[in-house]
Amino acid sequence: MARVRLTDVARAAGVSMKTVSNVVHDYPHVSAETRQRVQQAIDELGYRPNLSARRLATGRTGMIALAIPEIDHPYFSEVSRRIAEEAARRGYRVLIEQTLSDTDAEHAVLRDREEGLVDGVIFHPVSMGAVEIGRLHKDTPLVLLGEAAIPLTTDHVMIDNVAAARESVEHLLAMGRRRIAFLGTVEGDVTVSTRHRLLGYQEALSGAGIDADPRLVLRVAGFSPEDSAAAVRAALADGLEFDAILCRDDKFAVGAMAELHAAGCDIPNEVALIGWDDTALATYTHPSLTSVAPDKQQLARVALELLIERMEGHVGVGRHRIVPHSLALRASAPPLA
Amino acid sequence: MARVRLTDVARAAGVSMKTVSNVVHDYPHVSAETRQRVQQAIDELGYRPNLSARRLATGRTGMIALAIPEIDHPYFSEVSRRIAEEAARRGYRVLIEQTLSDTDAEHAVLRDREEGLVDGVIFHPVSMGAVEIGRLHKDTPLVLLGEAAIPLTTDHVMIDNVAAARESVEHLLAMGRRRIAFLGTVEGDVTVSTRHRLLGYQEALSGAGIDADPRLVLRVAGFSPEDSAAAVRAALADGLEFDAILCRDDKFAVGAMAELHAAGCDIPNEVALIGWDDTALATYTHPSLTSVAPDKQQLARVALELLIERMEGHVGVGRHRIVPHSLALRASAPPLA
DNA sequence: CATGCAGTTTACAGCGCTGTACGTTTGCGG
DNA sequence: CCGCAAACGTACAGCGCTGTAAACTGCATG
Numbered sequence: 001m002a003r004v005r006l007t008d009v010a011r012a013a014g015v016s017m018k019t020v021s022n023v024v025h026d027y028p029h030v031s032a033e034t035r036q037r038v039q040q041a042i043d044e045l046g047y048r049p050n051l052s053a054r055r056l057a058t059g060r061t062g063m064i065a066l067a068i069p070e071i072d073h074p075y076f077s078e079v080s081r082r083i084a085e086e087a088a089r090r091g092y093r094v095l096i097e098q099t100l101s102d103t104d105a106e107h108a109v110l111r112d113r114e115e116g117l118v119d120g121v122i123f124h125p126v127s128m129g130a131v132e133i134g135r136l137h138k139d140t141p142l143v144l145l146g147e148a149a150i151p152l153t154t155d156h157v158m159i160d161n162v163a164a165a166r167e168s169v170e171h172l173l174a175m176g177r178r179r180i181a182f183l184g185t186v187e188g189d190v191t192v193s194t195r196h197r198l199l200g201y202q203e204a205l206s207g208a209g210i211d212a213d214p215r216l217v218l219r220v221a222g223f224s225p226e227d228s229a230a231a232v233r234a235a236l237a238d239g240l241e242f243d244a245i246l247c248r249d250d251k252f253a254v255g256a257m258a259e260l261h262a263a264g265c266d267i268p269n270e271v272a273l274i275g276w277d278d279t280a281l282a283t284y285t286h287p288s289l290t291s292v293a294p295d296k297q298q299l300a301r302v303a304l305e306l307l308i309e310r311m312e313g314h315v316g317v318g319r320h321r322i323v324p325h326s327l328a329l330r331a332s333a334p335p336l337a
Numbered sequence: 338m339a340r341v342r343l344t345d346v347a348r349a350a351g352v353s354m355k356t357v358s359n360v361v362h363d364y365p366h367v368s369a370e371t372r373q374r375v376q377q378a379i380d381e382l383g384y385r386p387n388l389s390a391r392r393l394a395t396g397r398t399g400m401i402a403l404a405i406p407e408i409d410h411p412y413f414s415e416v417s418r419r420i421a422e423e424a425a426r427r428g429y430r431v432l433i434e435q436t437l438s439d440t441d442a443e444h445a446v447l448r449d450r451e452e453g454l455v456d457g458v459i460f461h462p463v464s465m466g467a468v469e470i471g472r473l474h475k476d477t478p479l480v481l482l483g484e485a486a487i488p489l490t491t492d493h494v495m496i497d498n499v500a501a502a503r504e505s506v507e508h509l510l511a512m513g514r515r516r517i518a519f520l521g522t523v524e525g526d527v528t529v530s531t532r533h534r535l536l537g538y539q540e541a542l543s544g545a546g547i548d549a550d551p552r553l554v555l556r557v558a559g560f561s562p563e564d565s566a567a568a569v570r571a572a573l574a575d576g577l578e579f580d581a582i583l584c585r586d587d588k589f590a591v592g593a594m595a596e597l598h599a600a601g602c603d604i605p606n607e608v609a610l611i612g613w614d615d616t617a618l619a620t621y622t623h624p625s626l627t628s629v630a631p632d633k634q635q636l637a638r639v640a641l642e643l644l645i646e647r648m649e650g651h652v653g654v655g656r657h658r659i660v661p662h663s664l665a666l667r668a669s670a671p672p673l674a
Numbered sequence: 675c676a677t678g679c680a681g682t683t684t685a686c687a688g689c690g691c692t693g694t695a696c697g698t699t700t701g702c703g704g
Numbered sequence: 705c706c707g708c709a710a711a712c713g714t715a716c717a718g719c720g721c722t723g724t725a726a727a728c729t730g731c732a733t734g
Contacts, residue, residue, distance in 0.1 A: 003452070005720060016684045021722065029682055052398065052453035053720030055389035056689045063432075071418045072617070077409040084408060084435055095400075096433055098421055115340070116389035116690090225621060254621045261623045280409070284562055284591045284618060286598045342690060353714045358692065366711055390690035393719045453720090 165200025225255030502537025
């Protein structure tokens with residue numbers, strides 16, 4: 001019960017505290033004999049280093065915070081997993097902070113009322129804008145994810161949304177589709193992702209000599225599959241004709257798919273479908289879902305690289321990294337024959 | 338840049354360190370005037386308490402670890418979210434530790450090489466057995482989740498799997514189904530959950546005067562939807578007849594559903610389907626999935642209650658809590674008319 | 675045999691905070 | 705106006721570890 005401290009081990013092994021510390025840390029210049037003697041004392045006494053003390057002494061915590069909107073959103077949980085794994089590989093632990101897209105919670109991420117909790121922060125903002133983040137961000141090492149806010153002063157990792165949207169639409173065009181809908185724009189969505197994706201959508205259509213029909217850009221009330229299903233239902237009720245849908249999100253695609261099934265519509269023959277994020281959902285649907293696939297592994301790797309550089313003292317303006325993406329081709333918009 | 342410490346604030350406000358500390362902690366016996374003066378100094382200097390130091394001084398970290406197999410499994414991510422929220426409500430932060438069901442990683446959770454990282458642990462084991470856990474578990478406050486291991490010496494929270502399985506099968510029986518399959522048993526699965534669920538399955542069948550047909554208990558090679566799809570495919574190929582499937586897991590249900598779709602089978606008219614865990618998946622499938630719904634909120638609440646009691650010094654043998662469950666009725670096995 | 679040097683070990687002063695134990699002031703009944 | 709709680713405030717010793725600077729050990733070298 002009585003906690004064993006470094007001094008206890010030192011006394012037992014007949015050496016100084018520092019030598020024990022050196023053994024614990026695998027410091028090279030310790031004689032084999034001493035090392036063994038100390039190790040034995042450690043084992044016998046069941047010594048376990050106290051992290052709080054270590055942190056106070058070193059000023060480092062070995063932890064990074066990951067602030068995301070929702071732990072249980074497939075995209076974020078998959079990204080979290082990658083980041084946790086990548087961090088573990090580099091000797092860091094990850095503290096996940098859920099913002100629920102709440103502005104106050106997002107502010108709190110940056111305001112950072114306490115010190116010595118984490119060494120750095122990876123943050124996927126939703127409701128905060130670039131200017132706000134730029135202003136609130138003090139000197140805690142910080143890397144941003146996603147496209148909601150891209151302050152010039154802060155490191156940032158994302159995929160090329162314009163290109164991804166363009167390529168997706170090009171795939172649909174190559175399938176012979178001409179009436180391609182975009183699902184969808186959400187009222188009150190302040191992020192620039194939708195703008196980028198619409199841009200790529202329009203670029204591809206223009207490239208094929210097609211005028212984008214504004215009615216094909218569907219409006220959605222919220223971010224749930226039910227909302228997207230409602231939007232598709234409304235479009236069908238309006239007699240809107242389309243032969244493909246590019247969805248801003250796998251969840252939207254799931255909602256659309258349910259609605260199309262209900263309408264007795266054949267996917268992909270009558271309507272092809274492309275989702276976004278390539279979450280596990282895409283393989284669970286029927287038919288399986290073609291989806292824009294950000295390279296989540298790279299995303300995690302690059303975010304951690306940037307963050308660790310900052311934590312090691314890198315200063316300078318924000319660095320902006322684009323990580324690769326691809327189109328994960330599945331049954332809802334299959335590879336060309 | 339120069340960090341502001343308690344002494345700095347104390348000097349600025351003309352009081353002792355301890356008084357500043359008392360203000361920070363809202364200790365009641367501080368005169369309004371002093372409090373205001375100190376608060377002003379805090380604001381002016383931008384003082385932020387250093388958690389590492391606080392932790393070293395108090396011996397508490399205010400953090401709990403949540404050790405789960407996979408962050409990005411829908412069930413675990415949903416449970417994580419609840420636990421994180423419940424913990425936040427009680428002033429704790431959650432450190433998520435991913436074991437990937439790996440025995441070594443699970444051992445590491447208990448072996449606990451370091452001290453002062455977290456005050457307690459919530460652990461959902463998969464590959465460790467009750468005896469092992471009982472033996473390795475030292476004095477860190479610990480609460481177990483799930484049914485893989487139920488050591489008598491450790492606190493534990495779960496749902497009544499037998500009852501849940503029985504009620505599910507009873508629902509299928511009430512729908513008029515008689516050939517009800519169980520999907521499925523996984524080779525090498527050491528958890529007792531499957532056993533409990535099979536028990537409930539058989540109880541319900543016996544109650545209806547039906548002899549359980551062992552061939553209806555499908556074997557699955559792994560835990561992915563693909564594995565479960567393969568199992569269903571094999572069953573269909575064998576000419577096995579069934580009019581309902583109780584799945585041990587929503588993912589299994591998703592795999593089964595895909596396969597039944599492919600076979601042109603009408604869900605629920607020809608085959609009704611019930612999943613398990615009531616994850617978000619259940620609402621995304623087409624048709625939507627009836628699923629056994631553990632009360633995750635309660636699960637989180639009870640787990641935290643038990644853990645906090647332990648952290649506050651409760652000693653004694655393991656307490657075992659059953660939290661409520663229900664059957665979330667959806668289209669794949671709809672409510673009775 | 676003194677000198678230098680690399681390898682090894684040590685003493686000790688903090689890291690920034692809180693708990694304890696103890697002064698000092700204030701308010702109020704007698 | 706005294707005396708005595710209650711309210712308020714303080715000094716200081718750690719919490720357990722690491723970084724620094726310095727000391728000590730051989731051992732090869734000149």
